[in-house]
Amino acid sequence: MKLGTRLAVVLVAVVACYALADHALQRWLLVPTFRELERREGARAVERVEQALEHELAELARLCAAVATRDAANWPAAAELDAAGVQLFFACAGDGRVEASRVVDADSGAPAPLREFPSRALSTSHWVYSPLRPGAPVHGLWETERGTLLVAACSVGQDASARRFVLGRFLDDHVVGRLGATTRSKVAFWPLDAQRMPAADRALVDRVTATNDGVSRVTEQGVLRSYGTLDDARGQPAYLCAVDLPRTISAHGETTARYALVSTLAAGLLLVLALMFSLRRIVVGPLARLTAHAVEIGASDDLSRRLVVERTDEIGTLSREFDAMVGKLARSREQVVETARAAGMSEIATGILHNVGNVLNSVNVSHELASAQLRESKLALLERLVGLVEAHRSDLARWIEHDP
Known part of the structure; x- marks a missing residue:
């Protein structure tokens, strides 16, 4: 693998690892904050629903107080009650005797009697009489056999014997839709013990009633459902309120995480391209030329070639040192050739001298052998004989004849 390719692989791997690690940290740290923010928004939505419901009850209480100021001849008729969205109207004497009453169905407008509100008389211990605070106005939610009822009760004065007026409005789909429009969410209410409550919601009742913190879950439809409890008219937790919100906040978090990943990868890619371009021009290209120059020298065995690089950085220093090394190698090669030539001549002379x-x-051996033979031969006697012959040259015949 070439150096440029290896550098590209390393840079891409580093950028990819950084992008994945950054994305994992964002998924681990950032996205949960969006989910927590979404959960808090759901809790605030439940609070807004409770406030809107309290506003409905307060409006009903104001209407009840206005009716209480009228005399019997001016009590609201059916048309006025229908226009105000009031399905229950009771006017009771101080002893509980019903002086006037009207209970109708919210949808059809047909009479709809309720066990909790008999048409003859109400017990003075009935919660609408506020037994703990006789004569004080009360309002709240109350569960009946025909559904949840928003009830407001008040008297003409604070006297317990004064006439008591009761107004009620069923918490039907129209009212629930108005509450949802006010809070820009989908709202649902169930009594805590209602069997018609969905199983997934009923499974969270104990958890919702046991904590003051918001409880929420993601439904099968992918929306966030937040829960809260509502008290009835006696101040006891009696209803489960569920608010459905689109998961726009967590979706923004997911989008932010994806955008961060894409932007990190894009920035990393640009960084890799810039680094590769710079490295190719500054490092990889000069090194490739230096490598090609070295390969050419090795292939041609021409040590006279030089790579002239006009640079003052490490690559330029390396090129100049390489040229200097090649020059030294050429001189060393010449010296080796001369030394080899001299060594060859010396070897020839040594051979000749060896033969000589x-x-x-x-x-010398022959001389020694000849000398030894001469020493062992009768040459000395011969020399003496020659001397004697030479001495008796003049009378050699007589000497030979008479000499013993």
């Missing part, structure tokens, strides 16, 4: 020495050695 062998000849001289043979001559």
